[in-house]
Amino acid sequence: MAEGRVVGIDLGTTNSLVAYMEGDKPVVIPGVDGSNLVPSVVALDPMPAGGGRPTVTVGNSARKALIERPERVIYSVKRLMGRGLSEVESESKWFPFRLADDVEAGEVPRIQLGELRFTPPEISAYILRQLKRNAERFFGVPVTQAVITVPAYFNDAQRQATKDAGRMAGLEVLRLVNEPTAAALAYGLDRAKQGTIAVYDLGGGTFDISILKLRDGIFEVQSTNGDTHLGGDDVDNLLLAVALDEIHSEHGVDLRAHAGAVQALRKAAIDAKVQLSTQTVAQFDIELPNGDRYQREIPREVFENLIEPVLDRTVGPCKQAMLDAGVIPEQIDEVVLVGGSTRIPAVRQLVDDVFHLSARGKRPQVELNPDEVVALGAAVQADILAGTSKTTEEMLLLDVTPLSLGIEQLGGTVARIIERNSTIPASATEHFTTGVDGQTNVAIHVVQGERELAADCRSLARFDLKGIPPMSAGLPRIEVRFLIDADGILQVSAREQRSGTSAHIEVKPTYGLTDDQVESMILDSFDHAEEDFMKRLLIEARNEADTILAAVERGPENPAWSHLSENERAAIGGARDHLAQVKTGDDLQFIREATVALDQATRHFAELLMEAAVSSAIRGKTMETAGEELGDEVSAPHPMAPAEFK
Amino acid sequence: MLKVLDSAVPVACWSCSIAHNDSTLFCPHCSKIQPPPGADFFTVFGLNPHLNLDPASLEKEFYRLSRRVHPDRFARAAQNEKEWSLADTALLNDAYRTLNDPITRTEYLLKLHGAEIGEEHSGKDRRTGKMGASRFPADLLEEVFELNMQLEEMRMEHKRGEEDPALKQSLSEARKKFEGLRDAVDQDLYGQWNAWDSGDEAARHAAQKTMVALLDRRRYLSNLVRDVTEALEGKEGATIFTQRGR
Numbered sequence: 001m002a003e004g005r006v007v008g009i010d011l012g013t014t015n016s017l018v019a020y021m022e023g024d025k026p027v028v029i030p031g032v033d034g035s036n037l038v039p040s041v042v043a044l045d046p047m048p049a050g051g052g053r054p055t056v057t058v059g060n061s062a063r064k065a066l067i068e069r070p071e072r073v074i075y076s077v078k079r080l081m082g083r084g085l086s087e088v089e090s091e092s093k094w095f096p097f098r099l100a101d102d103v104e105a106g107e108v109p110r111i112q113l114g115e116l117r118f119t120p121p122e123i124s125a126y127i128l129r130q131l132k133r134n135a136e137r138f139f140g141v142p143v144t145q146a147v148i149t150v151p152a153y154f155n156d157a158q159r160q161a162t163k164d165a166g167r168m169a170g171l172e173v174l175r176l177v178n179e180p181t182a183a184a185l186a187y188g189l190d191r192a193k194q195g196t197i198a199v200y201d202l203g204g205g206t207f208d209i210s211i212l213k214l215r216d217g218i219f220e221v222q223s224t225n226g227d228t229h230l231g232g233d234d235v236d237n238l239l240l241a242v243a244l245d246e247i248h249s250e251h252g253v254d255l256r257a258h259a260g261a262v263q264a265l266r267k268a269a270i271d272a273k274v275q276l277s278t279q280t281v282a283q284f285d286i287e288l289p290n291g292d293r294y295q296r297e298i299p300r301e302v303f304e305n306l307i308e309p310v311l312d313r314t315v316g317p318c319k320q321a322m323l324d325a326g327v328i329p330e331q332i333d334e335v336v337l338v339g340g341s342t343r344i345p346a347v348r349q350l351v352d353d354v355f356h357l358s359a360r361g362k363r364p365q366v367e368l369n370p371d372e373v374v375a376l377g378a379a380v381q382a383d384i385l386a387g388t389s390k391t392t393e394e395m396l397l398l399d400v401t402p403l404s405l406g407i408e409q410l411g412g413t414v415a416r417i418i419e420r421n422s423t424i425p426a427s428a429t430e431h432f433t434t435g436v437d438g439q440t441n442v443a444i445h446v447v448q449g450e451r452e453l454a455a456d457c458r459s460l461a462r463f464d465l466k467g468i469p470p471m472s473a474g475l476p477r478i479e480v481r482f483l484i485d486a487d488g489i490l491q492v493s494a495r496e497q498r499s500g501t502s503a504h505i506e507v508k509p510t511y512g513l514t515d516d517q518v519e520s521m522i523l524d525s526f527d528h529a530e531e532d533f534m535k536r537l538l539i540e541a542r543n544e545a546d547t548i549l550a551a552v553e554r555g556p557e558n559p560a561w562s563h564l565s566e567n568e569r570a571a572i573g574g575a576r577d578h579l580a581q582v583k584t585g586d587d588l589q590f591i592r593e594a595t596v597a598l599d600q601a602t603r604h605f606a607e608l609l610m611e612a613a614v615s616s617a618i619r620g621k622t623m624e625t626a627g628e629e630l631g632d633e634v635s636a637p638h639p640m641a642p643a644e645f646k
Numbered sequence: 647m648l649k650v651l652d653s654a655v656p657v658a659c660w661s662c663s664i665a666h667n668d669s670t671l672f673c674p675h676c677s678k679i680q681p682p683p684g685a686d687f688f689t690v691f692g693l694n695p696h697l698n699l700d701p702a703s704l705e706k707e708f709y710r711l712s713r714r715v716h717p718d719r720f721a722r723a724a725q726n727e728k729e730w731s732l733a734d735t736a737l738l739n740d741a742y743r744t745l746n747d748p749i750t751r752t753e754y755l756l757k758l759h760g761a762e763i764g765e766e767h768s769g770k771d772r773r774t775g776k777m778g779a780s781r782f783p784a785d786l787l788e789e790v791f792e793l794n795m796q797l798e799e800m801r802m803e804h805k806r807g808e809e810d811p812a813l814k815q816s817l818s819e820a821r822k823k824f825e826g827l828r829d830a831v832d833q834d835l836y837g838q839w840n841a842w843d844s845g846d847e848a849a850r851h852a853a854q855k856t857m858v859a860l861l862d863r864r865r866y867l868s869n870l871v872r873d874v875t876e877a878l879e880g881k882e883g884a885t886i887f888t889q890r891g892r
Contacts, residue, residue: 218709385721485717486718
């Protein structure tokens with residue numbers, strides 16, 4: 001293959017996944033621990049004794065550090081992507097984020113982790129790099145191109161920040177795809193679907209609603225709406241607040257100051273929430289630092305009343321999206337549910353009400369795992385972009401821009417130049433002139449949003465058109481072309497028409513990193529070069545060999561060993577010696593083959609061990625511990641450590 | 647800006663060097679993608695410049711062209727083809743959006759034929775703040791005056807946190823009435839299409855004049871409806887005499 005694979009990545013608030021097309025079917029690539037979900041948690045290991053930079057860990061292992069050293073761990077960083085300092089400060093009420101305090105107003109906020117500081121895209125880059133490595137380990141070749149999903153309602157700055165993160169992680173981001181649209185792709189793949197569908201996507205931190213028209217493989221988004229700060233996190237926060245208040249009033253303990261304790265309580269809140277999706281009552285039972293126990297029952301009804309205001313915030317966007325698409329609920333053929341929060345029965349009821357589903361004998365679509373469907377759709381889009389597959393060659397996604405693009409006029413009002421829900425790429429050409437004789441530059445303020453006044457919209461960028469030839473006021477005619485590309489990101493170009501000179505534009509995004517800054521943040525330990533990559537694979541192969549060798553070494557200690565025949569033991573010994581020998585060499589292929597050979601030689605032994613494990617489980621011993629370990633490692637519902645107080 | 651229909655200048659294909667008439671997204675000879683054509687939106691879709699058109703076949707052609715020109719088809723192409731794909735698709739999307747809506751289609755075609763239609767903002771020199779001349783529909787003078795009083799009252803009440811159901815009712819009725827007037831304008835407009843599409847020179851000229859006046863009236867009515875809606879929803883800053891959008 002001339003070019004490598006393109007993978008699809010769901011960079012989520014809570015969990016992240018990487019997927020690819022295996023033939024005509026998208027599949028999620030598991031991590032080393034066998035889990036499909038990589039918790040979007042990044043932790044900084046303790047400073048090495050000899051100095052130098054501490055190691056950064058991602059995922060389940062980072063999650064474990066959350067209670068031990070919360071000051072060195074960050075999660076839900078997606079909430080901070082592409083946002084300004086003042087916006088981020090309001091978030092920090094609920095999260096143990098420590099922001100570096102010497103950052104200036106216009107700069108990208110920095111998160112303090114131990115002795116180091118990171119921008120939100122850098123943190124996301126660590127998560128992306130982990131996914132990239134998982135994919136590389138899986139394929140055995142470097143992976144350099146990806147499709148990454150973003151909430152449909154993400155603005156320009158949030159999209160740019162996501163793209164920056166990809167670059168820092170050594171990935172060429174071929175496309176940013178909107179999450180609900182990706183989900184529609186995953187659903188629309190195996191059935192030749194026609195008609196109008198709505199995708200209701202309530203994730204950990206964001207809410208999106210998109211309405212699409214499906215026809216002959218074309219997925220045409222009609223409208224989209226949402227809230228980039230609404231999701232399961234808000235539900236958790238409500239439960240957490242109740243618990244913190246009750247603990248304070250009933251036990252006289254204010255836990256808010258103890259970051260580790262708050263995290264433990266948060267984990268308990270999440271467990272309760274998850275339980276309430278299948279049971280009618282859940283329990284809080286937590287030992288407090290002073291030895292007291294906080295015990296409480298939460299009936300589902302109480303929970304539903306508590307979260308009703310949060311869920312109700314999704315209704316307005318749904319109605320607006322239908323209005324913008326020009327459809328009524330009866331015209332929507334299917335509603336697809338995406339995101340872990342759609343497991344909450346009250347959410348399903350709300351969707352049913354808003355789209356009149358049961359009245360029409362319909363049910364929401366939930367066949368695909370709501371945690372994985374976005375990544376699966378990203379893999380489909382990756383396949384479309386790679387352009388090498390029959391399965392997707394007839395498929396095409398036509399997406400829209402979620403927010404109107406406008407320019408600030410005299411008096412602070414906004415002139416809209418590209419309306420929301422316009423199919424992208426979309427462009428607009430505007431003409432500007434000077435107001436004073438001899439004026440050589442014109443300032444333009446670009447905003448995104450639906451409000452009348454620029455001050456109420458989201459400031460995107462200020463452009464300075466420079467180098468206009470001096471002329472009388474009103475004479476220059478500068479043509480500025482605004483283009484929203486297929487990623488939903490704005491590009492600007494300008495030309496002075498009378499003199500024919502092209503005006504120089506200096507784009508200063510209101511929030512964002514410059515090209516040089518991104519360049520300097522590209523993760524150091526990068527495995528761009530083939531040689532580095534091979535070196536890493538070699539190290540990993542040796543580690544794998546060491547693991548199996550160590551297990552074989554301990555074999556004779558196990559009673560099952562005595563059940564092996566003489567021949568089997570001899571075969572194991574031969575394969576072991578062979579692996580031990582080739583392991584010291586540099587040939588990756590030899591090491592892998594020898595590892596496989598030893599693995600095969602020990603297969604019968606492994607089966608014997610498995611039988612022993614099952615029979616002891618029946619006796620009710622190991623299963624319990626095994627179950628606990630599984631619960632901790634596999635498909636974790638939320639990146640939190642178990643609720644235990646030390 | 648927009649070129650007159652038949653003035654497309656021949657250009658040479660960047661790839662095979664054979665000249666084509668600059669109205670196509672793809673070279674008719676070697677099929678390679680071309681830079682954005684200078685032709686008008688109708689030509690891009692291979693349509694006659696008519697006001698009557700079949701939405702289903704427009705959509706079909708939009709999908710067919712999108713499949714070929716979209717940036718998703720050029721994700722791994724050379725830089726120049728990538729850029730043209732982006733610019734061409736933006737043009738295609740703008741063209742589809744414009745032609746698919748009967749009102750914007752009418753405005754667009756009349757403008758191609760030199761009609762001056764009170765514009766929203768494109769082509770306007772922003773710094774000088776020149777607005778298209780507002781042609782006030784004289785027959786609506788009294789009602790608009792009355793409406794403005796009510797809107798002002800509504801805003802004051804909203805500021806004081808009060809609500810007068812009778813006023814709300816009256817405004818809702820006014821909105822319904824203006825919506826009805828706007829729909830009537832649309833019917834009048836469509837009534838002129840045949841004359842424009844297939845009439846002789848004089849009939850065309852008359853139809854164009856009528857439609858320009860109707861579009862002006864329509865824009866005014868749309869603004870009224872929008873402002874009443876905003877006042878009813880309690881939004882700030884609705885001002886009735888500013889000319890925005892259609």
